[in-house]
Amino acid sequence: MTQDQPAPAPSQAPARPDWWRDAVIYQVYPRSFADADGDGMGDLEGIRRRLPHLRDLGVDAVWLSPFYASPQADAGYDVTDYRAVDPMFGTLDDADAVLRDAHTLGLRVIVDLVPNHCSDRHAWFRQAVEEGPTSPLRHRFHFRDGRGADGELPPNDWESVFGGPAWTRLPDGQWYLHLFAPEQPDFNWEHTVVRDEFRAVLRFWLDRGVDGFRIDVAHGLIKAAGLPDIGRGSQATLIGNQELPFFDQDGVHEIYRDWRALLDEYDGERIAVAEAWAPSPARTARYVRPDELHQAFNFHYLGTAWDAPALRGTIDASLDAMRPVGAPATWVLSNHDVVRHATRLGGTAARARAATLLMLALPGSAYLYQGEELGLPEVTDLPDEARQDPAFARRTGTSGQDGLRDGCRVPIPWTEDGRSHGFGPGSSWLPMPPGWGALSVAAQTGDPDSTLELYRAALALRRTHPGLGAGTDVTWLDAPDGILTFRRPGGLVCTVNTTDTAVRLPTPGKPLLSSGQLPTADGEFILPPDTTVWWDA
Numbered sequence: 001m002t003q004d005q006p007a008p009a010p011s012q013a014p015a016r017p018d019w020w021r022d023a024v025i026y027q028v029y030p031r032s033f034a035d036a037d038g039d040g041m042g043d044l045e046g047i048r049r050r051l052p053h054l055r056d057l058g059v060d061a062v063w064l065s066p067f068y069a070s071p072q073a074d075a076g077y078d079v080t081d082y083r084a085v086d087p088m089f090g091t092l093d094d095a096d097a098v099l100r101d102a103h104t105l106g107l108r109v110i111v112d113l114v115p116n117h118c119s120d121r122h123a124w125f126r127q128a129v130e131e132g133p134t135s136p137l138r139h140r141f142h143f144r145d146g147r148g149a150d151g152e153l154p155p156n157d158w159e160s161v162f163g164g165p166a167w168t169r170l171p172d173g174q175w176y177l178h179l180f181a182p183e184q185p186d187f188n189w190e191h192t193v194v195r196d197e198f199r200a201v202l203r204f205w206l207d208r209g210v211d212g213f214r215i216d217v218a219h220g221l222i223k224a225a226g227l228p229d230i231g232r233g234s235q236a237t238l239i240g241n242q243e244l245p246f247f248d249q250d251g252v253h254e255i256y257r258d259w260r261a262l263l264d265e266y267d268g269e270r271i272a273v274a275e276a277w278a279p280s281p282a283r284t285a286r287y288v289r290p291d292e293l294h295q296a297f298n299f300h301y302l303g304t305a306w307d308a309p310a311l312r313g314t315i316d317a318s319l320d321a322m323r324p325v326g327a328p329a330t331w332v333l334s335n336h337d338v339v340r341h342a343t344r345l346g347g348t349a350a351r352a353r354a355a356t357l358l359m360l361a362l363p364g365s366a367y368l369y370q371g372e373e374l375g376l377p378e379v380t381d382l383p384d385e386a387r388q389d390p391a392f393a394r395r396t397g398t399s400g401q402d403g404l405r406d407g408c409r410v411p412i413p414w415t416e417d418g419r420s421h422g423f424g425p426g427s428s429w430l431p432m433p434p435g436w437g438a439l440s441v442a443a444q445t446g447d448p449d450s451t452l453e454l455y456r457a458a459l460a461l462r463r464t465h466p467g468l469g470a471g472t473d474v475t476w477l478d479a480p481d482g483i484l485t486f487r488r489p490g491g492l493v494c495t496v497n498t499t500d501t502a503v504r505l506p507t508p509g510k511p512l513l514s515s516g517q518l519p520t521a522d523g524e525f526i527l528p529p530d531t532t533v534w535w536d537a
């Protein structure tokens with residue numbers, strides 16, 4: 001089959017009403033998951049071959065970060081053709097094969113949609129640049145004349161998330177807006193052609209059988225009218241919560257109402273999840289009102305320290321914000337933009353395991369990032385020349401991104417041996433650190449004390465225990481300082497020790513799963529530091 005012919009409709013994953021309300025969704029970062037063709041870069045065929053790992057892990061769905069045609073100025077978040085697969089990842093046939101095999105294994109597939117900006121090599125942008133300042137195509141983006149006597153100053157004081165001004169000047173004198181890298185010009189979402197184009201892109205992938213979309217920078221599409229100055233440092237941080245005239249503007253919601261109606265035309269509950277960095281859980285909830293998107297990432301949770309009152313506060317605030325809109329809360333600890341939680345939370349591997357069991361006990365849906373099921377730490381000592389995060393080259397040392405996102409993007413190890421530990425036949429685009437083989441899927445499989453087997457056991461319990469998965473409430477039980485204990489309807493109690501000392505507590509029921517050793521005796525148990533326990537109670 002050629003790239004232009006529509007593929008036969010791939011089979012659907014088995015129908016389950018409200019599947020997304022408690023889904024565990026696993027993020028695959030295609031560059032770093034599995035490399036079938038041996039070029040050192042992961043690809044779709046590599047993903048397809050490794051799908052059984054995800055079935056065995058027990059997740060419900062896979063989210064694929066971008067695999068579209070792209071010059072890779074921002075690892076694929078700079079798209080030249082939203083309907084094409086980049087040759088480095090394979091072909092449309094390969095994408096169809098991933099969908100088909102995932103569905104056969106009972107896994108749903110969500111793809112990334114990048115609507116805030118495209119690549120500076122996208123045909124629209126290139127043509128707009130070629131045609132010059134009077135081209136009507138420039139209205140599809142944010143082109144402006146500059147300030148100053150000769151227009152030599154940017155049109156406003158906005159700064160790019162990746163550092164430096166959010167504007168770049170062309171040789172013809174005009175400036176264009178890019179909230180991220182200069183290679184990522186922002187679309188003008190006030191233009192109907194932009195809206196029509198993305199409706200068509202949604203349909204293109206829905207018709208191929210995808211189960212939903214992760215909406216990149218969902219809070220950025222609409223900018224405040226007149227693009228007003230901020231008048232102070234305007235540097236936005238990645239996954240930040242600042243109030244800015246280019247983020248979380250009320251006008252974005254009209255777009256998501258439109259998309260929800262479109263998604264609802266399709267069978268099987270196709271969903272969309274917003275990557276929306278909003279200032280508060282209440283603002284985040286606006287993206288998931290009943291006629292808007294289905295889910296929004298809970299970055300407030302991701303940003304919460306390993307501290308009992310702080311965690312309890314964020315959990316309550318998240319559930320309180322979602323209840324009135326009827327959307328599931330979501331929980332996330334790691335992704336391709338942040339330091340892996342095994343490192344970020346500041347403790348040992350035990351703390352990361354405890355954090356995971358806490359997250360998976362909370363009501364709603366959870367997102368996992370590839371490799372966290374292996375307990376992978378952040379790789380902090382990559383050589384500068386290996387780094388590809390565009391913010392690394394733009395870092396100023398004073399503000400903005402540190403550009404160190406490659407540290408969580410190192411390919412994952414599948415086997416103990418091999419040049420790239422089973423990632424592929426050759427080397428990997430980012431070097432793997434020493435010791436990676438001992439963390440591989442092969443090394444951990446069958447070891448009851450391994451992090452991989454902990455994830456498998458937890459996800460298996462989520463499928464069977466009535467106190468896990470969907471829900472809207474937790475009831476907090478009395479606990480000593482630094483200990484969190486909550487009960488969920490359905491008979492689950494979760495107890496977490498966030499401190500660095502063991503505590504003796506009365507046993508609340510039958511232990512189901514523990515992230516660490518659990519000595520019990522005479523109606524009491526000893527909860528070690530950085531440990532979470534699930535109880536049937």
Ligand code: BGC
Nearest residue numbers: 074077180216217275336337
């Ligand atoms: C993605 C990043 C990307 C940025 C620009 C984000 O939110 O997750 O990886 O650099 O959007 O597209």
